[in-house]
Amino acid sequence: MPELPEVETVKRGLAPTFEGAKISSVDQNRPDLRFPFPENFSKRLSGHRVTTLSRRSKYLLADIDSGDVLIMHLGMSGSFRIENDVLGETPGEFSHARSKNPKHDHVVFHLQTQENTPARIVYNDPRRFGFMDLIARPKLSDHAYFKDLGLEPLGNDLSGETLAQLFAGRKSPLKAALLNQKLIAGLGNIYVCEALWRTGLSPKRVAGSLATGTGKPKQKANELAAHIRSTLEDAIKAGGSSLKDHTQADGSLGYFQHSFAVYDREGEACRKPECSGTVSRLVQSNRSTFYCPRCQT
DNA sequence: AGTGGGACCTGTCCGC
DNA sequence: TGCGGACAGGTCCCAC
Incomplete structure (x- = not known):
């Protein structure tokens, strides 16, 4: 799916749920995607709050109040979906946008949103060309993912x-x-x-x-x-x-x-x-x- | 240094 | 219906 417009669309779709939310826990269902998850992935996120969601190129970035930035790349087949308590359904039952392919649900962020309602954000990726990483905010622009990236086509630099x-x-x-x-x-x-x-x-x-x-x-x-x-x-x-x-x-x-x-x-x-x-x-x-x-x- | 090709994975579709 | 091959939105790595 994901070129820049798709990643931007995903960012806009996730922002209302993700921004300001507290991550109560993270299910990491396998040791790696394209790359291994960073050490203590779940531990470094749990109990912390997401401050802002942003995008650089095809990377989705979630700033965490710990000072880390959660890097998410969708590769060829990655997608996110939001699961909420749906009105009229059994309380506590998350049934919105059920996965078609639960075996490729690799990461689940369990959240307490800004409005103090529970929600989950689920990452699904059949081909596993996507990846996630955690990098300290000050080191971000020097990191290998970003240091050689060219100009943002939607920014002012493109002419x-x-x-x-x-x-x-x-x-x-x-x-x-x-x-x-x-x-x-x-x-x-x-x-x-x-x-x-x-x-x-x-x-x-x-x-x-x-x-x-x-x-x-x-x-x-x-x-x-x-x-x-x-x-x-x-x-x-x-x-x-x-x-x-x-x-x-x-x-x-x-x-x-x-x-x-x-x-x-x-x-x-x-x-x-x-x-x-x-x-x-x-x-x-x-x-x-x-x-x-x-x-x- | 800059370029092309293969590799990484799984799923789907098309032709036999 | 089954099977093999080609192909898929990205990017890293390694030969030239």
Whole structure:
């Protein structure tokens, strides 16, 4: 599920329950996900309060009043769901948004919310490419997860100018450059395809070609920056994309996948009104790229 | 240094 | 219906 818009959607979904809540206990149902859990994971969280929930790139961060930051990454298949006392149900019975696959419920945070009601936040991840970690707040930006991360595509740093600088001299295909988290942090396979289509740029084009001169390439860099932003913002507005059975924290579905112009549309008509092309699939860096060879050049 | 490819896992879908 | 292979939203690691 999770590229930047999905992680942002998850953050917004969890915040009302998680922020200000006291963690009464944590069930850690296995020793590792992608990486081992940190030492005393449950112990370092239990009895403490979550102050703020935030996002950096595709990482979800929960500041804990102990001074630790709980790092959560969803990998390819991670999702959270909230379980509440549901009105009209047996008191104490948590029945909201039941897991379809309880054997992949790896972590359960038992909470006492700000409103002093019990709730649980459950992390489910069939492929276990996600992970959690605890890092002291002052050490966060120097930590290996974050120190090499590129700019936030929704922040003020993203512009045609900065894109041109980042891509200058790069011989890799534009697709690979945009997926490189050291340059721009948060884009993934879907939204790179979509942003390139919106801009009319071929994923195969050499990244450095956007950096030269002051005329057309520079203008393309400006357009690309704007389209990256609008693609992500549109997806967040739509509640992210729900592929497979992925849902938002409250169990509802995002619907941006209905707005995909190219992703997973191989063989279908290009959606640009004036274009008669057909969406193609190719493999770059071992990942599928979807694009219209006719209008993306 | 920068790049491409494989590896990590499980689930699902498609063709035989 | 069953089975094998391809493929899936991410990122780390290791050869070139």
